[in-house]
Amino acid sequence: MSVNADVKTADGGAASEFWSGARACVPVLVAVFPFGLLFGALAVDNGFSVGEAVLMSAIVYGGASQMVGIELFGQQIAPWLIVFSILAVNFRHVLYSGAFGRRIRHWSGVQQALGFFLLSDPQFAETERKAEDGHPVSFAWYMGFGAPVWAAWVIETALGGYFGGLVSDPHAIGLDFLLPIYFLGLVMGFRKRPLWLPVVLASSVASILAYKFVGSPWHVSIGAAAGILLAAVVSPTDVRKETDA
């Protein structure tokens, strides 16, 4: 309903799309806030300057991989191995990228290039949810969601770098467990998709086994592969129904 209105009034539509994206990103800002501070503080602790920490947040823009990167940096590991570890932690984005590319075929080349840069976990999940409701994903909405999250991440890194010991007892206020709760919410958001429960079960079991026997971060790729393969093998009869719906 509101989609038609947006298409007709292009300017007002883009602005309202942007604000609708900005409203949707508020829970992400809350969930990620402590980790931006934490990354800044840890980075300086491990020998980065505040400027280097901010540069990393601005251009790598992937929390978990940045944490692994500075952890290894602090241990004086060979530079190529640090870069390889960042690649390993971020490898799941290859899967996001394949799925996300289908949603933005109507964007210009520059818009797509920027869109892939901002393709973080929450950005991907929210975009998929929006596409699922049958709304085309507009560049304005995508930036409304992504620009505040990116800016907050960079600013928090600087704050954490300057005021390192800000958080005295992260455990007491639950900081270390906010992200699993948040990611669980994202998983629940896809429960209407075909084969959701079997996919979640397969990926849970496979990622836990891989976490124990192979080690982090490979449990992400291995666990994801299990769920995706299951869907690909079992699904084809259901698929046509779903794409029409």
Added chain:
Amino acid sequence: MSTTVWIILAGAVVTYLTRIGGHLVLSRFERIHPRVEAGLNAVPAAVLTTLVAPSVLSAGPAELIALAVAGLVALRGGMMAMFLSGAAVLIVLRYFIG
């Protein structure tokens, strides 16, 4: 430039390649096989699950109850309600049972 800056730049390049790579590979094909399509539709649940599941291994009662409450709230409420209720339960339980 310092080694640190080179590490950051290289890290940014490999990260960007992962974010655009899946699309570059898939866009070479004209038609996407239904099985691939089904696999792609499973990507969000499959990947995001792996970011939660291993944390259950190291979780105590406070964390498990918080996850359960958040999961139940997610069935009815929105993202914000789910997140805040999970966080509130976690903080209160940790206060009482450590």
